[in-house]
Amino acid sequence: MVHKKRCEMGEIKEETRESASAIAGQTISRRILVAEDNKAIQDVVSRMLDFMGFEVALACNGVEALTVFLDSSFDLVLTDLEMPIMDGWSLTQCIKERSPNTPVLWMTGADRETVLKKGERGPVDSVLFKPFKVEDLARTVQEALASRGV
Numbered sequence: 001m002v003h004k005k006r007c008e009m010g011e012i013k014e015e016t017r018e019s020a021s022a023i024a025g026q027t028i029s030r031r032i033l034v035a036e037d038n039k040a041i042q043d044v045v046s047r048m049l050d051f052m053g054f055e056v057a058l059a060c061n062g063v064e065a066l067t068v069f070l071d072s073s074f075d076l077v078l079t080d081l082e083m084p085i086m087d088g089w090s091l092t093q094c095i096k097e098r099s100p101n102t103p104v105l106w107m108t109g110a111d112r113e114t115v116l117k118k119g120e121r122g123p124v125d126s127v128l129f130k131p132f133k134v135e136d137l138a139r140t141v142q143e144a145l146a147s148r149g150v
Contacts, residue, residue, distance in 0.1 A: 030145065031055045031072070035065035035079040035091060036107070041130070045078065045107070048134050049141070062086025066094050074102065076144055078128075081108040081115065089118065096123040103144035107132070 059065035079088035
């Protein structure tokens with residue numbers, strides 16, 4: 001089955017569920033928490049992950065994400081860095097204090113050099129720079145899960 005999605009730049013991308021699943025290496029549903037304050041990005045990332053076979057929970061800021069994280073079990077957390085109330089950096093620290101083996105991935109449109117320097121000093125597992133492709137998301141998520149043995 002071929003799915004067509006219109007990209008921001010007006011391009012048409014064709015992807016198959018089979019190719020996305022193969023990239024993600026999914027055979028069973030896994031749980032991912034997505035913390036993102038931008039509803040449009042939240043929707044796109046959620047759909048990408050759902051398309052790859054993941055069960056997705058959404059949060060609009062770091063405080064909400066931490067509450068959801070503490071109330072449930074997740075295999076991975078994907079968070080924006082710049083959010084209101086609690087940013088992704090603080091969220092990452094809180095999650096790693098409570099669950100050091102849970103992979104946390106940052107997604108950001110911020111300056112690459114600044115983010116990478118900040119990441120060197122912190123507990124983040126990987127960074128995705130916006131805009132990213134479904135293949136980049138799938139590969140990064142799978143690598144993070146594989147390193148944890150999930």
